[in-house]
Structure formats: structure tokens, C-alpha cells
Amino acid sequence: MTQPLMTATQRLQEPLWQWLNAVPAGRVITYGQLARLAGYPQQARLVGRMLADLPPDTRLPWHRVVNAQGRITHPDAARQVTRLSDEDIHVTQGRVSLRHYQWQP
């Protein structure tokens, strides 16, 4: 009954939510980093898609996810920047310094 034919996206979900939930306040993580940690390297795009499907009232720290260049690529950048600022993460020109804020498990 367990479906042997699950899509990568479906199998990516569980570990993805766990790793995302592990990112502490005041730190950020990249899409590709989450994909690798979840066991699906090269699947950064799927991570983005899954985050996009999260319910608006989710408790997961989706705002701590930026791209590999530290840029904010979320559709509602303003909302994300606000949340990052609330955690004392400095955002300039739509971008954060991975050098200073990237989380390393």
C-alpha cells in the first residue's frame, strides 16, 4: 500500500520541513542547501515550489530561505524583509550577507 512510486517532490517534503524548522532565528539558509540536506542535491527548484505551496499561516521559518547569492527571490519580498529585519538580519538591496548569516548545521 505504501506507494513505491512517489515523486521526488513528495519524498523531499518530510526531511525538508525538518531541516527548515531547524534553521535558527537570525540565520538564513539557501534553497540549494536545503535540497542537499534533505537528500536531494540539484533540486533547489523543487524546494522553492514546495515553499510556495505552504499555507500562509505556516509556522515554518520560510523567510529564512534565500538564494545562493543571498538574494531575496520570494514573490512578496517586502514581507520577507520585514521578518528578517525583526530577527536583526540586515537586508540591503534585496540581499543579505551569507558570509554573516548563513546557517551551517
Next chain:
DNA sequence: TGTTTGACGGACA
């Protein structure tokens, strides 16, 4: 069924 799109990433000019 073929093509385009997207909260991406890395290599390269």
C-alpha cells in the same frame, strides 16, 4: 503531447 514557467544553482564570458 510539446512548450513554457518558476521562491534555483553553477559554470562561464
Next chain:
DNA sequence: CTGTCCGCCAAAC
């Protein structure tokens, strides 16, 4: 630094 190209894969056309 910027822009282009290609790999990646599921959803939307």
C-alpha cells in the same frame, strides 16, 4: 560586477 546557457523537475498551459 552583469548576462547567458544549461541542468533540474513538476505544474501549468
